[in-house]
Amino acid sequence: MNQRTIPLVKVGMPPSDVLMPALKATLYGGMIAEGEQVYEFERRCAVAFGLPHVLAMSSGTGALHASLHFAGVCPGDEVISTPITAEPTNVAVLQVGGTVVWSDVDPRSGNADPSAIERAITPRTKAILIVHYAGYPVDMVGVMEVARRHNIPVIEDCAHAVGARSASKPVGSYGDFAIFSFQAIKHMTTVDGGLLAFRDEALEGEIKRFRWFGMDKGVARTSLDVSSVGWKYNMSNVAATIGLCQLDEIESRIAAHVDNGRYFDHAFAGMRHVAPAHFLADDQPSYWLYTLLCDNSDAVEKALQEQGIAASKLHRRNDLHSLFARSQRPLPGADEFARRYLHIPAGWWVTAEDRDRIISIVERAV
Numbered sequence: 001m002n003q004r005t006i007p008l009v010k011v012g013m014p015p016s017d018v019l020m021p022a023l024k025a026t027l028y029g030g031m032i033a034e035g036e037q038v039y040e041f042e043r044r045c046a047v048a049f050g051l052p053h054v055l056a057m058s059s060g061t062g063a064l065h066a067s068l069h070f071a072g073v074c075p076g077d078e079v080i081s082t083p084i085t086a087e088p089t090n091v092a093v094l095q096v097g098g099t100v101v102w103s104d105v106d107p108r109s110g111n112a113d114p115s116a117i118e119r120a121i122t123p124r125t126k127a128i129l130i131v132h133y134a135g136y137p138v139d140m141v142g143v144m145e146v147a148r149r150h151n152i153p154v155i156e157d158c159a160h161a162v163g164a165r166s167a168s169k170p171v172g173s174y175g176d177f178a179i180f181s182f183q184a185i186k187h188m189t190t191v192d193g194g195l196l197a198f199r200d201e202a203l204e205g206e207i208k209r210f211r212w213f214g215m216d217k218g219v220a221r222t223s224l225d226v227s228s229v230g231w232k233y234n235m236s237n238v239a240a241t242i243g244l245c246q247l248d249e250i251e252s253r254i255a256a257h258v259d260n261g262r263y264f265d266h267a268f269a270g271m272r273h274v275a276p277a278h279f280l281a282d283d284q285p286s287y288w289l290y291t292l293l294c295d296n297s298d299a300v301e302k303a304l305q306e307q308g309i310a311a312s313k314l315h316r317r318n319d320l321h322s323l324f325a326r327s328q329r330p331l332p333g334a335d336e337f338a339r340r341y342l343h344i345p346a347g348w349w350v351t352a353e354d355r356d357r358i359i360s361i362v363e364r365a366v
């Protein structure tokens with residue numbers, strides 16, 4: 001019998017009888033660019049994700065660029081970051097002319113370790129950029145304690161982690177800035193899109209100009225003065241309409257990831273030669289991907305793939321890219337994590353039957 005194949009990531013869309021009438025109203029409503037739907041999306045995201053002030057962006061990468069700019073990173077400045085992430089996190093540092101300084105990770109999670117961050121600080125450090133990798137929260141209490149002591153702004157990359165909580169508080173609510181991605185395969189998608197959360201309300205006007213050519217919206221183009229460089233980073237009403245429909249179901253989608261993640265945590269905690277990724281007792285991962293640590297990750301990956309289950313490491317640790325050659329330094333924690341980790345599907349599309357099947361394949365492979 002052919003077994004069901006299980007993807008590692010999947011596009012989630014609201015039912016067409018919900019999405020299509022909303023999209024049709026926007027598409028034929030006369031205003032498809034940035035407008036009311038975007039502003040409503042921002043208001044609802046702030047409430048749904050427990051964030052201070054938010055602005056919608058065209059992508060998570062645009063939001064990263066803005067956050068680094070407003071954190072004050074200039075050419076020659078150092079940004080402490082992690083190699084265990086998707087490339088946009090660190091490419092954005094180079095976009096503002098910064099230098100990436102790797103801070104080693106906790107080999108049990110792949111996440112930033114506050115004491116390693118502290119050791120990487122120099123007089124040229126302008127920002128600390130952390131990533132809640134795969135949906136597992138970083139120890140934000142520890143990170144913020146180090147950052148405040150050294151008076152360095154913190155940027156949280158929450159692209160994988162919407163709905164996760166660190167020490168019982170939502171990710172993105174700790175840092176001076178936080179970014180989210182609504183790219184195709186995340187917990188929720190606006191096809192492409194992002195969100196920038198920021199603590200200092202006074203920045204709102206400047207960030208709005210940064211996302212729109214340096215110009216103020218709602219002021220006649222013939223009478224406004226452009227005095228700073230801006231980009232084309234705004235979200236459209238079409239993307240926001242998809243986002244608003246997604247918000248109606250994001251809670252149940254995240255709950256399905258969490259339910260699967262907890263089930264795997266329980267099963268793998270008692271198995272030899274594998275272990276669930278580590279997080280603190282009052283943390284709640286949102287398990288965009290499930291992270292399994294294996295004595296032999298290749299063997300487990302092969303066994304799952306042979307049965308149609310898309311297990312994979314998914315990312316290449318960023319310090320191996322030639323673009324970051326000048327940042328190279330020994331990272332024993334990242335070495336150990338990179339050798340041991342494997343992502344397995346845990347999203348809303350994984351059924352109770354699927355997860356038992358995955359567990360028994362892993363059990364036989366180790």
Ligand SMILES: Cc1ncc(COP(=O)(O)O)c(C=O)c1O
Pocket residue numbers: 059060061062085086088089131157159160180181182183192193194
């Ligand atoms: C960790 C991380 N940060 C940032 C981004 C960039 O987001 P976007 O694709 O929306 O630009 C991504 C990926 O897509 C990501 O995985």
